[in-house]
Amino acid sequence: MKPLHEGWTISGGEVTELPATVPGCVHTALLAAGRIEDPYLDENETKLAWIGRTDWSYSTTFTADLGAPRLDLVCAGLDTVAEIELNGSPVGQTANMHRGYRFDVRPFVQAGTNSLKIKFNSPYAYAEEVRAKLGDRPNAYPEPFNFIRKQACNFGWDWGPTLVTSGIWQPIGLHAWSVARLAEVRPQVTVAPDGTGRVEVRVRLERAAEEPVTITASVAGRRAQATVDGIEALLILTVDEPSLWWPRGFGAQSLYDLSLTLTAAGGEALDSWSRRIGFRSVRVDTAGDAFTLHVNDVPIFVRGVNWIPDDVFADRITRARLSSRFQQAADANVNFLRVWGGGRYESEDFYELADEMGFLVGQDFLFACAAYPEEEPLRSEVEAEARENVIRLSAHPSLVLWTGNNENIWGHEDWDWKAPLAGRTWGAGYYFELLPRIVAELDPSRFYWPGSPYSKVRNRHPNDPAFGTTHIWDVWNTDDYTKYAAYRPRFVAEFGFQAPPAFSTLRRALSDDPLAPDSPGMAHHQKATGGDQKLERGLANHLPAPRDFDDWHYLTQLNQARAVAFGIEHFRSLRPLCMGSIMWQLNDCWPVTSWAAIDGDARKKPLWYAMRDAYADHLLTLQPRTAEAPIPGGPDPVTPGEVFTPAGAPALVAVNDGGLPWSISTTVTRRNLSGDVLAAAFLNATVAPGNAVTIPLPADLTTAGDPATEVIVAESDDHRTFWFFAEDKDIAWPAPAxxxxxxxxxxxxxxxxxxxxxxxxxxxxxxxxxxxxxxxxxxxxxxxxxxxxxxxxxxxxxxxxxxxxxxxxxxxxxxxxx
Structure with a gap:
C-alpha cells in the first residue's frame, strides 16, 4: 500500500491551510502550529471546546499508478463523521472512529495530480442530531458520547479532559491490486488434550476478476494450500506438540510466524498476510459461583490493572511509549490488562507487546457508563466495528476475554435509568444478543462475558460480589478502604482510590502559586465529583491532619497506596474463593488527580510500589480470621462512611503464586513502638503453588495491652508485614530520629x-x-x-x-x- 501521509493541511472556522501531521488530529496540528496552548496545562482545556463544535477539512494532493484494475483508498481510522471527496467527486462517508473503511477510487483518479479532501463534521453536531432523532438516554456525564461511535472519554471523564477530537487518526493510503486480495484472514488457534496444536485459517477474498487463485498458509514448518474459485477458503495446519504460550510468571511466551500468500494461476504474487500466533488453551470456569481463568489448564489468579488510552491524542502513543508502560506494569508484578470500554480497541502495537511480554488481556467492547441506542444509524456501525475488531485481534494469544460493556448493565439496574428510558433501548440487545453471537461466530475459542460487572444470570443483581465479576466503588465514594475486608468477591474487576500525581508533574502542568489542594489548577485537574472531599474523608479516617500542601500531597498519596494494597492483599488472601483483582487504574492520559499508579507524565506514584509488593508472587499478609469461618462466605454489614473493623483476630496468610512450593519460617512478634518484644512465636508452613495458607496466631500475639502503642510484626526471609492495632492519627508517634x-x-x-x-x-x-x-x-x-x-x-x-x-x-x- 502506498501511504498518503504527506502534504496535508487543515481548515476549519477561522483556521485556513494549516499544516497537519497524518496520522494525527486537529488538536495536535493546532498545537504544533502554536495556534492553541497546551490543553494539559493549567485550565487551557476550557478554552478549546470550540474545536469539537467546528467542522474541519483535511486536504492533500497525490499522484497514482493507473495500471491496476482496482485502486482503493484505505482509511484505517477516521475520527469520526467524514465525507471524502476525490477531485471534487464524492467517494464515501464514515461515521465510526472504531473501524476502518475502504473505497474503490479507480473511477475518480486521474493522470497527474489528484486532490483529496476529507471533511469532518462536528462530533457534537452529529451526536446531538442522533440524540434528537432517537430520544435522549441517561449516562454518567452531561455529554452525548453514547450517540456517536467515537472514543467516549474524548468527551471527558472523572479522570480525563473534555477534548473532542477530529482527524485522520490512523494510517491512510492507496492500495492498487488486481485479480483478488485477502479481505479477511481469521486464524483460530487451539491445543488438543494430547498437545497437538491446530490452526484453522478462514479466508475471505475480494475479487476484481473471476479466475482461480491459490492460498498458501505456513506455520512452524507446516504448510497448507488451497486453490479457490470463489471468495472463501479454510486451511488447516497441525503442529505436533508446539511450545506453549504462557502468561508471564508461568512459562515462556512462545510465538510462531503464521503467514499467508495469495497467488494468481500463473504464480504472480497478489497479496500476503502475516501474524505471530501462540498455542495455548484458555477457559473461564463459571461453574457454581466461580469465575476462574485457566490457561493451559492452570488456574491463574489475575493480578490485574485497568488500562485507559495512554494519551487523549492517539498519534502520540508510540510503540516505545507502550513498551515503557508495559515494562512498568511488568515490574509491578501485573499479569493482566483490562482494556476499558470507554476507550478504544487497542492497537496492534499494544497486542503484539502483550503477546511478547506475556500479559493476559481482557478487551471490553466500547460501551461505558451510559444507555446506548440500538437503532440506526448506530446499530449497523456497532456490528461492523465488532466484526472488524474481533477478526483483527483473533490472532493474538494474549487476548483471553471479551466483555460486552463497562457498567451499563449495573447502571440500568441501580442508577435510576429505567424511568427516563421509558422503554427505549439501552444496549441490552448488544450485550446479550449481538456481541455474543459475533464472538461465537468469529472467535469461538474465546470467552465472552456480557458486562463488567456481571453476575452470571440476568435475574440476579449485576454487581453481586458472590457471582461473576464485581466492581467495588462504595469504598471510594461513600465509605472507607477498610470496607474492602467486608467483601468476599469471586473476581474484582474494578476498585481503587485517588491521589494527586507526582509533585514534579504538578509543577510542570500547573502555574498555581502557591500550590494548594483547592488552588485553581489543582481544582481543574480534579475531575471526580466531590473528589477532594473524598480525599479529605479518607485522610481523616486514618492519618494526622496535614499542615500544608506538602503534607497533603504526601498523605493523600500514602493513603491511596495503603487503600489499594489493603484491598489487593485481602482479595488474594481469599484464594481460591476470589481469583481476580483488577485495580483501577494503571495509567493516566494527562496530569490529573486520579486513581492511577502511573501519572500522566509516566511517573510512579507510591501506589505503584505498594501494588508491586501486594502483587508479588509470594505474599505474607496479616488478615482478620475467626476459628468458625477462616474465610467467611458473605459480605459483612457496614454503615456508609464508617471505618470497618472486621471481626476476628489477625492471622498470618501466606499466598504463593509462584511455580514451586514456598517454605516459610516466620517470626511473629508483638512489640511496642520502641521495638521491645512483648510476645513472640515462630511459625513454619509450606505453601503449594497456586495456594494460600492461613496460620492462626497465639492469643498473646493478637491481644494488645495498649492498642495505641503496639504493633504485630511478621518476618520471613525478605518479607515483612505489620498489623497496627490503632490508626496512625491515634498513635503518639515519637519524633522521627x-x-x-x-x-x-x-x-x-x-x-x-x-x-x-x-x-x-x-x-x-x-x-x-x-x-x-x-x-x-x-x-x-x-x-x-x-x-x-x-x-x-x-x-x-x-x-x-x-x-x-x-x-x-x-x-x-x-x-x-x-
Missing part, C-alpha cells in the same frame, strides 16, 4: 536511612529535586535499629542535604498530631 548516608556514582545515588525510632511509611520524593529522578521503593516502615537503602536514578546530580530533608524525605512521624 534517624541517621542518613548518601553516596553517588554516575546517575545512581543511594540513600541509606538508619532508624533511631520507629519510622512509619518512610518515602523519598527525589523528583522534587530533579524531575527525572526515580527511587526504587516507597512507604517503608522501620523499627528502631532498622536500616533501608533507597536507590535513586537521575539525570543530574542531586543535592545530598536536600535529599534527606523535608519535603523530599517523609514519614508519618514528622507530622504533628496537632
Amino acid at each position: 534517624f541517621t542518613t548516608s548518601v553516596a553517588s556514582e554516575g546517575q545512581s545515588t543511594t540513600v541509606t536511612v538508619t532508624a533511631g525510632t520507629i519510622l512509619r511509611s518512610l518515602t523519598l520524593y527525589p523528583d522534587r529535586l530533579d524531575p527525572s529522578a526515580e527511587t526504587d521503593r516507597a512507604g517503608v516502615t522501620l523499627l528502631p535499629g532498622d536500616a533501608v537503602t533507597f536507590t535513586v536514578n537521575s539525570e543530574k546530580e542531586l543535592d545530598s542535604a536536600a535529599l534527606v530533608a523535608r519535603p523530599v524525605l517523609r514519614c508519618v512521624n514528622d507530622i504533628s498530631r496537632g
Whole structure:
C-alpha cells in the first residue's frame, strides 16, 4: 500500500491551510502550529471546546499508478463523521472512529495530480442530531458520547479532559491490486488434550476478476494450500506438540510466524498476510459461583490493572511509549490488562507487546457508563466495528476475554435509568444478543462475558460480589478502604482510590502559586465529583491532619497506596474463593488527580510500589480470621462512611503464586513502638503453588495491652508485614530520629536511612529535586535499629542535604498530631 501521509493541511472556522501531521488530529496540528496552548496545562482545556463544535477539512494532493484494475483508498481510522471527496467527486462517508473503511477510487483518479479532501463534521453536531432523532438516554456525564461511535472519554471523564477530537487518526493510503486480495484472514488457534496444536485459517477474498487463485498458509514448518474459485477458503495446519504460550510468571511466551500468500494461476504474487500466533488453551470456569481463568489448564489468579488510552491524542502513543508502560506494569508484578470500554480497541502495537511480554488481556467492547441506542444509524456501525475488531485481534494469544460493556448493565439496574428510558433501548440487545453471537461466530475459542460487572444470570443483581465479576466503588465514594475486608468477591474487576500525581508533574502542568489542594489548577485537574472531599474523608479516617500542601500531597498519596494494597492483599488472601483483582487504574492520559499508579507524565506514584509488593508472587499478609469461618462466605454489614473493623483476630496468610512450593519460617512478634518484644512465636508452613495458607496466631500475639502503642510484626526471609492495632492519627508517634548516608556514582545515588525510632511509611520524593529522578521503593516502615537503602536514578546530580530533608524525605512521624 502506498501511504498518503504527506502534504496535508487543515481548515476549519477561522483556521485556513494549516499544516497537519497524518496520522494525527486537529488538536495536535493546532498545537504544533502554536495556534492553541497546551490543553494539559493549567485550565487551557476550557478554552478549546470550540474545536469539537467546528467542522474541519483535511486536504492533500497525490499522484497514482493507473495500471491496476482496482485502486482503493484505505482509511484505517477516521475520527469520526467524514465525507471524502476525490477531485471534487464524492467517494464515501464514515461515521465510526472504531473501524476502518475502504473505497474503490479507480473511477475518480486521474493522470497527474489528484486532490483529496476529507471533511469532518462536528462530533457534537452529529451526536446531538442522533440524540434528537432517537430520544435522549441517561449516562454518567452531561455529554452525548453514547450517540456517536467515537472514543467516549474524548468527551471527558472523572479522570480525563473534555477534548473532542477530529482527524485522520490512523494510517491512510492507496492500495492498487488486481485479480483478488485477502479481505479477511481469521486464524483460530487451539491445543488438543494430547498437545497437538491446530490452526484453522478462514479466508475471505475480494475479487476484481473471476479466475482461480491459490492460498498458501505456513506455520512452524507446516504448510497448507488451497486453490479457490470463489471468495472463501479454510486451511488447516497441525503442529505436533508446539511450545506453549504462557502468561508471564508461568512459562515462556512462545510465538510462531503464521503467514499467508495469495497467488494468481500463473504464480504472480497478489497479496500476503502475516501474524505471530501462540498455542495455548484458555477457559473461564463459571461453574457454581466461580469465575476462574485457566490457561493451559492452570488456574491463574489475575493480578490485574485497568488500562485507559495512554494519551487523549492517539498519534502520540508510540510503540516505545507502550513498551515503557508495559515494562512498568511488568515490574509491578501485573499479569493482566483490562482494556476499558470507554476507550478504544487497542492497537496492534499494544497486542503484539502483550503477546511478547506475556500479559493476559481482557478487551471490553466500547460501551461505558451510559444507555446506548440500538437503532440506526448506530446499530449497523456497532456490528461492523465488532466484526472488524474481533477478526483483527483473533490472532493474538494474549487476548483471553471479551466483555460486552463497562457498567451499563449495573447502571440500568441501580442508577435510576429505567424511568427516563421509558422503554427505549439501552444496549441490552448488544450485550446479550449481538456481541455474543459475533464472538461465537468469529472467535469461538474465546470467552465472552456480557458486562463488567456481571453476575452470571440476568435475574440476579449485576454487581453481586458472590457471582461473576464485581466492581467495588462504595469504598471510594461513600465509605472507607477498610470496607474492602467486608467483601468476599469471586473476581474484582474494578476498585481503587485517588491521589494527586507526582509533585514534579504538578509543577510542570500547573502555574498555581502557591500550590494548594483547592488552588485553581489543582481544582481543574480534579475531575471526580466531590473528589477532594473524598480525599479529605479518607485522610481523616486514618492519618494526622496535614499542615500544608506538602503534607497533603504526601498523605493523600500514602493513603491511596495503603487503600489499594489493603484491598489487593485481602482479595488474594481469599484464594481460591476470589481469583481476580483488577485495580483501577494503571495509567493516566494527562496530569490529573486520579486513581492511577502511573501519572500522566509516566511517573510512579507510591501506589505503584505498594501494588508491586501486594502483587508479588509470594505474599505474607496479616488478615482478620475467626476459628468458625477462616474465610467467611458473605459480605459483612457496614454503615456508609464508617471505618470497618472486621471481626476476628489477625492471622498470618501466606499466598504463593509462584511455580514451586514456598517454605516459610516466620517470626511473629508483638512489640511496642520502641521495638521491645512483648510476645513472640515462630511459625513454619509450606505453601503449594497456586495456594494460600492461613496460620492462626497465639492469643498473646493478637491481644494488645495498649492498642495505641503496639504493633504485630511478621518476618520471613525478605518479607515483612505489620498489623497496627490503632490508626496512625491515634498513635503518639515519637519524633522521627534517624541517621542518613548518601553516596553517588554516575546517575545512581543511594540513600541509606538508619532508624533511631520507629519510622512509619518512610518515602523519598527525589523528583522534587530533579524531575527525572526515580527511587526504587516507597512507604517503608522501620523499627528502631532498622536500616533501608533507597536507590535513586537521575539525570543530574542531586543535592545530598536536600535529599534527606523535608519535603523530599517523609514519614508519618514528622507530622504533628496537632
